[in-house]
Amino acid sequence: MPGGGWQLVFSDLWVDRLVVDRSLLIALPEALSRSFSRLNIQGPLAIRGQFAIARSGQSGGIADRSPASAEAQRSEGSPLMATWNVVVTLVQAQLGTVIPIQNINGRISLQGEYRNGRLSSAGHFDLDALSIQGFHIARLKGPFSLENELIFLGDYQTQIITHDQGGLSTASRHVTGELFAGQITAGGWIRISPQVEYDLAGSLVAADFAQILRECHRTDVASARGKVDASVRIRGKGDDIHGLSGYGSFQFRDADIYELPIMVALLKLFQLKRPDAAKTFTESSGSFRIAGRHIYLDTITFRGDMFHLTGQGEMDFDRNVRLVLRVMLGKREMPIPVVQEIFRGASEQIVLVHVGGTIQEPIVRRESFPGVNQALQRFQNSVEAMGQREFDGNRR
Structure with a gap:
């Protein structure tokens, strides 16, 4: 030349x-x-x-x-x-x-x-x-672009331009994939030099609850049913995970959440059998914040017809967990005097459940105010009696 x-x-x-x-x-x-x-x-x-x-x-x-x-x-x-x-x-x-x-x-x-x-x-x-x-993502597809040290996932670069110009900020294409047989949608940006910096957002829709049990909890329950939705946004700077921050939410829909190790431990604590649990707990939801290796659960709720548990806690990337849950009356009051006696009014001041250990092997204990244990025993007996009457009725 x-x-x-x-x-x-x-x-x-x-x-x-x-x-x-x-x-x-x-x-x-x-x-x-x-x-x-x-x-x-x-x-x-x-x-x-x-x-x-x-x-x-x-x-x-x-x-x-x-x-x-x-x-x-x-x-x-x-x-x-x-x-x-x-x-x-x-x-x-x-x-x-x-x-x-x-x-x-x-x-x-x-x-x-x-x-x-x-x-x-x-x-x-x-x-x-x-x-x-440890999460296995399959069939990850979608556009991305590089501009010097910046990597844009999906149409995130287009989002920024249109937003700055006062136009629509919704991307027409995202990065998509599959996790737990559910659909992932993600986008964001990563700066890889001179210092790593990132801002990413994603959602998970209709994940299979049975597959989550198999992959995360090593529990193979063929009959488990239900779907899980979640969303998260993470930001951070630096090469260390301690610079990670974020927030998100999750929801279990029509799920057999009593198959979760934490719920199994809670059922033992309340001396409930799984047929009772199927009616007792039907849904769960929560919101969380991420700070480094810690995930702070601002709210977590296990809902059911008879009663539900709600509270706060934290966990980390090593799957250690600490929760404090309050026992509260569910959305359908049972015609049992002892239940109304226990849960009416400030029920959160009566029974607390503390959860420790790990997600796979949780340790639970109940903290009750004086005079409540006997009433709780009557409540458990009433639940079992209701289940037996319903069973007898179905046999006729």
């Missing part, structure tokens, strides 16, 4: 088992090197497609090819240019980010350019599977 410039074009690029190591990072332009270094990609990559790289000629005669001159040209934004249109295949790859992403399998399409020191690229996820904090 004129002035000593050059151009290298790979029209049918085919690279197998490419490893993103130190030698590759040093060879890349600074912006690309910095971004790939932050992502900490582990595992071999396969690349197919087109790639071109070029450098324009230098003015002032023969270019100085010494290492010091090359570094000076690079730091001053030498006219190195690159374009690409490739498909990257990942097999059991990992990203060592703030929250590690593991077992990545699938393909990522990328089309973009690097020009005048700026990186711009658009892409599309088509991943079969990946894992985040």
Whole structure:
């Protein structure tokens, strides 16, 4: 090329088992090197497609090819240019980010350019599977884009532009996937340099409660039914999870929540059998805040026809849990004098339930005010009697 410039074009690029190591990072332009270094990609990559790289000629005669001159040209934004249109295949790859992403399998399409020191690229996820904090996400698909150190998931970049211009801020496309047989919808942005920073939002709709029991609690209950909805937004700065913050909510719909280990422990505490529990607890919901490794449950409620539990607590990423729940009368009062006696009025001042231990192995204890234990025993006997009468009636 004129002035000593050059151009290298790979029209049918085919690279197998490419490893993103130190030698590759040093060879890349600074912006690309910095971004790939932050992502900490582990595992071999396969690349197919087109790639071109070029450098324009230098003015002032023969270019100085010494290492010091090359570094000076690079730091001053030498006219190195690159374009690409490739498909990257990942097999059991990992990203060592703030929250590690593991077992990545699938393909990522990328089309973009690097020009005048700026990186711009658009892409599309088509991943079969990946894992985040032990949660297995399947069929992750959707658009994303890169602008220097910023990664936009979904149409989040379009959202920002239209919002700033006073237009609609609803994205037309998101990143979607499947978790616990439910539908994930997500979007947001991640800044990977000079300091990691992120703002992400997502929702989960109609997750299968039985699958949650199998994967999270190692409990295989074939008859368990119900759906779970959840939403969350997280923000943070830095490479440490202690910079993580966020908030969200969840809801169990028509779910056999008495199959949860915490509910199993509560049923034993109240000496209720599972047929009684099926009528006693039918729904659950709550809201939470995230601060580092801790999740603070601002509200959590287990609802049923006869009575419900409501309270607050906290848990962490190691699945330790601490809850304080109040026993309250349900939405359908039972015609049992002792129940009305116990729960009418300030029932939350009468019976408290404390939950500790872990999610898989909770430890529960009841704190009752003097004179209530005998009434609670009569309540338990009444519940059993009602169940027996209903059973006898169904047999006739």
